[in-house]
Amino acid sequence: MNKLIWVKFYNNNYYQLILRLNKLGITIYNSKKDKDCILIKIKREDYDKIKKYLISYKTEIYSLTGILKIDWLIKKYIIFIMAIIISIIFLLICNNLVLKIDIKNNNNQIKDLVQNELKANGLTILKFKKNHKEIEKVVNKILDDNKDTLEWLEIKYDGLVMIVNVTEKTIIKEKEEYNYCHIVASSDAKILSLNIYRGVPLKEVNDYVLKGDIILSGDITFNEEVKNRVCASGEVYGEVWYKVKVEVPFKEENIKYTGKNRYNFNIKINDEKYKILKSRIKNYKEKEINLYKFNDFEINLVKEKEYVVETKTLTEEEAYNKALKLAQDKILLKLDKDESILLKKVLKKEVNDSTIYLEVFIITKENIGLLKVTDVAEEDANNGSKPN
């Protein structure tokens, strides 16, 4: 490859110079004449000939071309180029280095266990991030080694932080056996049914009880004397009363998607979002897909789904039924499977221009028996007696 250079001759006699170059057999690739100098494009090796034979001419290399120019540029900007290369390497290192391990679990023992396991598998701070396959291998290994302790483990990276989500295995403990306990009422109620497995009933069916009243006692008495103490057990169902207040507006707003979608991009820097394109839809809901993430910097693809708000005006009857259902649902949320609503009655109804207000009285059938564990020593101190 010809390495060509521009040579600057500080001379005004263009024709004489060309003739002399011709005599030396130098190939000229281009020539220009300036006010006080002549520029000639020649081969790099011919420049040495000029230096040797045309001593009277004051010359200098004006500009380089091709590889010579690249070589010259590299030499000239070596510090700048090195700085850029070092910066890129530094950025790559930063992007692939783990500076912190965040184990998401409240149990310190589990945290220590996971930390040790990670360390044993080469996942520590100040080490490079591992790829998905390696991570999966480590996760499977840790889970296999700790079958009895760990239920689920997930490792993911967020910037320089390695986030480890861990769930410990929950061992369902058998119902604890207490030595001494009572069954008390969990709320004010009327007892509907009483199934006694152990203990002495202090209340009967159809009795009214207040919250905290002992229904089944763990004290086994004979002739008003406590002979033994057991942990009372049984099922107590009772009528519980609720007063529920609900308010329903006549105007109901429903969101309906039109099916028109637009795509946009946003940049997220330190939890602040900046949209790249202007949104062309007036009312829309967004769905984001992350395209790039580096620390607190994110680029997301945003799907804007257009919607219209449809307003429906309810009749008084519809609003009334809706309010009643709402009141009922409020109570049903509190109930278990074997519990039910026995009665509902509207106590108060107020209709305004825009809303309907209901006060509903609801009776439910609920398990009101609550196990209250009692300390024997405490009980003795309160009563001043000991079982015989």
Next chain:
Amino acid sequence: MKDLHFRNYFKNFLLDLEDFITIYDENLHVFNYEKLVKLSEKEIILKMNKKEVIIVGNNLKIKQMTNQELLIIGSILKVEFKYE
């Protein structure tokens, strides 16, 4: 003779023996010159295969130059051949 013509043509193709001058716009291309005898702003004299070529013009310059070829630029007024 056709054979001879072909032989000459092939020889010239291989050895570049023929000389020629091409003029277009303000450029003059000379192929196979022997010597650059004179070079000035108004006149360039070249020696070529038993003849001298005198190029007359204004602001004449050598744009490119090798041992075999020359590219002259400038406003060319006249090209003259002087046979020995």
